[in-house]
Amino acid sequence: MNSHDQSVESADGTRLVVRRLGVGDPVVLVHGSGGGLHSWAAVADDLAHDHEVWLPARRGYGPSDVPPGVKSFRDETADLVAVIETARRSSGRPVHLVGASYGATLALHTTSAEPRDVRSLAVFEPPLFAAGAEIAPLLNRYRAAFERDDAAAMAAALNDVTRVPAEVVAAIAAGAGDRRPDPVEARRSAVGWLHDLEALAQDSTDITRWSSIAVPTLLLAGADTWEPMPTTMNALATTIPAARYVVWPGQSHFVTMTAPALVAQALRRFFAGVPVA
Structure with a gap:
């Protein structure tokens, strides 16, 4: 599928690189921590057969800008609003907003604050439990490891944030075998994680704040994802009672990579049922 990369400027001047592909109703796919332009690639290629898909690299993740200072969800909400407004101007239509993991938390923030151009919302496993004061010491641990370029210590801190079980960590390591990540990509991911942790440490674990979301909403989860997800x-589904809630048997937090066709099919079915704005 042919794609085109363009720049979108956020309210504070931060330059965001956004990949665009396909033709049709606009869909904005927001990546999680450690991701980038590539994160939604397989899902985007599928959806682009009948949708115009927009893939922003969030601030802190190259090739988008890495601004100085401590990041907040307010900054990233402004970024995402700029991307949504660009997609709206391009197509003349409001967007379907989709987020995975940290990107799902950001999609909740954005829809709650600025729903005007959001036609629908789909969120996959936002880590709403990983926020606030308990993240601060993990952020400090991660920052210290980052500054000494200690990949193992960075990974250990992140495992304590995401609460991935030890056996899952071991399985991922075994699957990687002798493959080593590209050092440029690894550093880009590490920088992004640092900024994401800054935002999470300032955020709240209060799930009830999302009860104001009124756009058609789809909640997605894998049945094999570990607690407390x-x-x-389940708490989020109770908070947004009109939301549809789909749990995929045999899938986990990595479903956008392991079963992209399943994700694209669920999103396409959901979009088709959303009233025309």
Whole structure:
């Protein structure tokens, strides 16, 4: 699928690189921590057969700008609003907003604050439990490891944030074998994680704040994802009572990579049922 990269300027002048592909109703796909332009690639290629897909690299993740200072969800909400407004101007239509993991938390923030151009919202496993004061010491641990370029210590701190079980960590490591990440990509991911942790440390674990979301909403989860994600998703489903809630058997937090066709199919079915704005 042919794609085109363009720049979008946020309210504070931060330059965001956005990949665009396909033709049709606009869809904005927001990546999680450690991701980038590539994160939604397989899902985007599928959706682009009948949708105009927009893939922003969030601030802190190259090739977008890495601004100085401590990042907040307010900054990233302004970024995402700029991307949504650009997609709206391009197509003349409001967007379907989709986020995975940290990107899902950001999509919730953005829809709650600025729903005007959001036609629908789909969120996959936002880590709403990983926020606030308990993240601050993990941020400090991660920052210290980052500054000495200690990949193992960075990974250990992140595992304590995401609460990935040890056996899952071991399975991922075994699957990687002797493959080593590209050092440029690894550093880009590490920088992005640092900024994401800054925003999470200032955020709240209060799930009830999302009760004001009124756009058509789809909640997505994998049945095999570890706690506290299932409890978190159930609480979110209670908070947004009009939301549709889909749990995929045999899938986990990595479903956008392991089963992209399943994700694209669920999104396409959801979009088709959203009233025309």
